[in-house]
Amino acid sequence: MITPDRLDAAVLDAAMGRALEIATRGPEGGPNPRVGCVILSPDGHTLAEGWHRGAGTAHAEVDALSHLAPGEARGATAVVTLEPCNHTGRTGPCAQALIAAGVAEVYFAVPDPGAVSSHGAQTLIDAGIPAQLGPRREQAEKLLADWLRDARRGRPTVTVKWATSLDGRAAAADGTSQWITGPDARADVHLERSRHDAIAVGTGTVLADDPALTARGEENGAPLAQPIPVVFGHREVPADAQLHSHPRELITLSGDDLAADLDVLWKRGIRSVFVEGGPSLASSFIRAGFADRVLVYVAPTLIGGPKLALTDLGVDTIDDQHRLVFTDVQHLGSDLRLTAEPVAPETPSTHPTSGAH
Numbered sequence: 300m301i302t303p304d305r306l307d308a309a310v311l312d313a314a315m316g317r318a319l320e321i322a323t324r325g326p327e328g329g330p331n332p333r334v335g336c337v338i339l340s341p342d343g344h345t346l347a348e349g350w351h352r353g354a355g356t357a358h359a360e361v362d363a364l365s366h367l368a369p370g371e372a373r374g375a376t377a378v379v380t381l382e383p384c385n386h387t388g389r390t391g392p393c394a395q396a397l398i399a400a401g402v403a404e405v406y407f408a409v410p411d412p413g414a415v416s417s418h419g420a421q422t423l424i425d426a427g428i429p430a431q432l433g434p435r436r437e438q439a440e441k442l443l444a445d446w447l448r449d450a451r452r453g454r455p456t457v458t459v460k461w462a463t464s465l466d467g468r469a470a471a472a473d474g475t476s477q478w479i480t481g482p483d484a485r486a487d488v489h490l491e492r493s494r495h496d497a498i499a500v501g502t503g504t505v506l507a508d509d510p511a512l513t514a515r516g517e518e519n520g521a522p523l524a525q526p527i528p529v530v531f532g533h534r535e536v537p538a539d540a541q542l543h544s545h546p547r548e549l550i551t552l553s554g555d556d557l558a559a560d561l562d563v564l565w566k567r568g569i570r571s572v573f574v575e576g577g578p579s580l581a582s583s584f585i586r587a588g589f590a591d592r593v594l595v596y597v598a599p600t601l602i603g604g605p606k607l608a609l610t611d612l613g614v615d616t617i618d619d620q621h622r623l624v625f626t627d628v629q630h631l632g633s634d635l636r637l638t639a640e641p642v643a644p645e646t647p648s649t650h651p652t653s654g655a656h
């Protein structure tokens with residue numbers, strides 16, 4: 300922790316604690332972090348507070364400054380939970396706003412790892428304003444854990460989900476797969492859909508199942524949020540497909556280069572993708588090392604035949620297997636819900652877990 304030159308460490312610590320507290324008022328998830336800001340007078344009194352209310356709205360520093368009269372922040376200390384941003388998005392760079400307001404110094408709890416938004420501290424320093432790490436980094440890292448993970452990775456987090464019979468089949472020989480699992484598991488899938496920014500399938504699934512890809516049901520009395528539907532493939536989505544009635548606009552991607560496609564989704568503000576199959580698309584995501592989480596609903600039923608839940612994963616020899624660890628196991632009605640994650644963090648390479656035993 301940095302000892303402030305001008306302010307008492309306890310005052311700075313309390314201000315950062317308050318900034319972290321008000322940061323939690325912002326919305327969770329989505330492309331923007333939850334950030335809080337407290338502006339302190341030279342003698343350590345709080346002049347203003349601000350927090351970020353979500354994409355397209357003022358950032359925490361700008362929100363705090365908006366409560367002050369022109370010149371009132373001159374000589375003040377800005378205490379922010381995240382390094383002030385440096386890029387002109389929809390709301391303008393915070394580093395410039397702090398410079399324009401005439402603050403004397405800036406403390407932030409976590410550096411911004413974003414490729415576009417980072418280096419705000421350097422901009423402030425170049426303008427003659429000391430900007431440095433302040434207290435409570437661990438607490439701020441915890442608050443921003445998901446956002447920081449996404450920003451450091453620079454691509455959406457991917458969950459690959461499938462429903463399977465006990466013998467690992469995703470469909471019967473004729474391609475029918477509705478339904479393998481029971482109503483409790485299916486209701487859980489709707490909840491999971493609503494917790495992701497986008498939900499993706501391949502054209503094979505669109506043509507076989509005509510899925511609506513909506514999140515149906517309620518949570519805490521409110522209708523579930525609708526993820527953006529994404530279809531991977533070259534074949535056309537039929538004109539009469541249910542997908543065309545989805546409340547969100549459909550995104551279609553070729554799937555030829557999943558890294559490039561994930562980048563397209565990232566740039567559209569999508570931070571989490573729920574890949575719902577089918578087996579070919581799910582396998583491609585796993586093979587490419589993009590499956591950050593695997594969610595499998597297992598029904599106590601036996602189907603047999605050729606329609607396996609996954610296809611080729613690039614595992615020619617057992618040393619190449621994609622090792623996972625179970626992170627959660629639940630009974631849902633008569634089915635099981637299994638969550639697993641790669642042993643080593645997945646990276647965008649072809650054989651991320653190669654060599655893991």
Ligand SMILES: NC(=O)c1ccc[n+]([C@@H]2O[C@H](COP(=O)([O-])OP(=O)(O)OC[C@H]3O[C@@H](n4cnc5c(N)ncnc54)[C@H](OP(=O)(O)O)[C@@H]3O)[C@@H](O)[C@H]2O)c1
Nearest residue numbers: 462469474476501503504532533534554576577579580583
């Ligand atoms: N049990 C389950 O959880 C579940 C879930 C979904 C589907 N299903 C069943 O699965 C069957 C359909 O299987 P499927 O494997 O054909 O479906 P799929 O994975 O949804 O579709 C495969 C198609 O997606 C396109 N695609 C685009 N990028 C791709 C990539 N990187 N890797 C692989 N494919 C890519 C290709 O089509 P283009 O030729 O158009 O490029 C490919 O032929 C149906 O019987 C369905 O009922 C089961």
